[in-house]
Amino acid sequence: MPEGHTLHRLALLHQRRYAGAPVAVLSPQGRFATEASTLDGRVLERAEAHGKHLLHVYGPDLVVHIHLGLYGTFREQPLPVEPPRGQVRMRLVGPTHWTDLRGPNACRLRTEAEIDALLARLGPDPLRPDADPERAWARISRSRTAIAALLLDQSVVAGAGNVYRAEVLFRHGIHPLLPGRDLGRARWRELWADLVDLMREGVRTGRIDTVLPEHDPAVTGRQPRQDPHGGEVYVYRRAGMPCLLCGTPVAMAELVGRKLYWCPTCQPEA
Missing domain, CATH: 3.20.190.10 (MutM-like, N-terminal)
Structure with missing residues (x-):
């Protein structure tokens, strides 16, 4: 989708x-x-x-x-x-x-x-100038639901999908099953700001790129990602492949009917 x-x-x-x-x-x-x-x-x-x-x-x-x-x-x-x-x-x-x-x-x-x-019925949209991240935080801060599930709930955050969900959690070292109420306001504000930047870049380029410049294939020498979705990512659809940062195999599980990707080392359980 x-x-x-x-x-x-x-x-x-x-x-x-x-x-x-x-x-x-x-x-x-x-x-x-x-x-x-x-x-x-x-x-x-x-x-x-x-x-x-x-x-x-x-x-x-x-x-x-x-x-x-x-x-x-x-x-x-x-x-x-x-x-x-x-x-x-x-x-x-x-x-x-x-x-x-x-x-x-x-x-x-x-x-x-x-x-x-x-x-x-929709949560704030990171790509709209009228978005208020505090509306989303009000839901997240009271919820025992995993943050990975909350980010896909369009009534919490509108517009983010499976790719942005997996990648923004990796970029902030957040385990996907962390309960929303345990995230903390400061981490939420950082996560939201990063989501805004990543999605704005997606609007500009028409693809989802989430790796930092120092992890780009042109710098590291690895092969560019071969995927119909395009874009360079850290964990999305990379199950079993080595993490680009630590080499740990990327994990995959199902959560609320969607595939979930994360690095067990870079995103440790609290």
């Missing part, structure tokens, strides 16, 4: 290419046809992201809510448009570009009240 930086990149792209002008909205697949007919020809006022949710705002009660889920993708192309390929849920055509949305978990037309209710 795409992490929050991907949705923010899409929001910036759609804001630049489509916002401020009338757009054509279609649903070749038919599942969004009624909503598309309502929006067709209207001006897209803005595109923005909250966590893993993308919003196309046409007016107070005309907001398209998109959640890509596991399989959703956008295909972006310059004009002219081409015939639809596959099951296209929504096609957006602007002055210079067009995009097709396929396979999203959600693509619905919502009212402003419905969007407000949705956002009220």
Whole structure:
């Protein structure tokens, strides 16, 4: 599932290419046809992201809510448009570009009240300037739940996914099963600040890189990471491989249905 930086990149792209002008909205697949007919020809006022949710705002009660889920993708192309390929849920055509949305978990037309209710259920998003990390800390500081589980709970922190969760905990030497209430406010503030920096870099580059410059393959001489997700990481999807810092095999377990990666030496149990 795409992490929050991907949705923010899409929001910036759609804001630049489509916002401020009338757009054509279609649903070749038919599942969004009624909503598309309502929006067709209207001006897209803005595109923005909250966590893993993308919003196309046409007016107070005309907001398209998109959640890509596991399989959703956008295909972006310059004009002219081409015939639809596959099951296209929504096609957006602007002055210079067009995009097709396929396979999203959600693509619905919502009212402003419905969007407000949705956002009220989300925790602070490290990529939004209005994010308040103290809201997340209020939940974390009272919880016996493992910090690794809390970081994936979108009602605690919105936008962070499995990669950022594993990597930010490694970078701060925090065992993933540490109860949230045992983390401490100072460590939380450091972790949050690092998450903000890492995710902003992800927005800038379109990939997740978490290794420090001194641990980059060009410096250490190791082979670059070969993974469809791209990016250089410390522990994510490196189970059984030596830790880049200490050589200990990276551990893997399951936590709330997701694979968890950590270094037993660099992230010792308290």
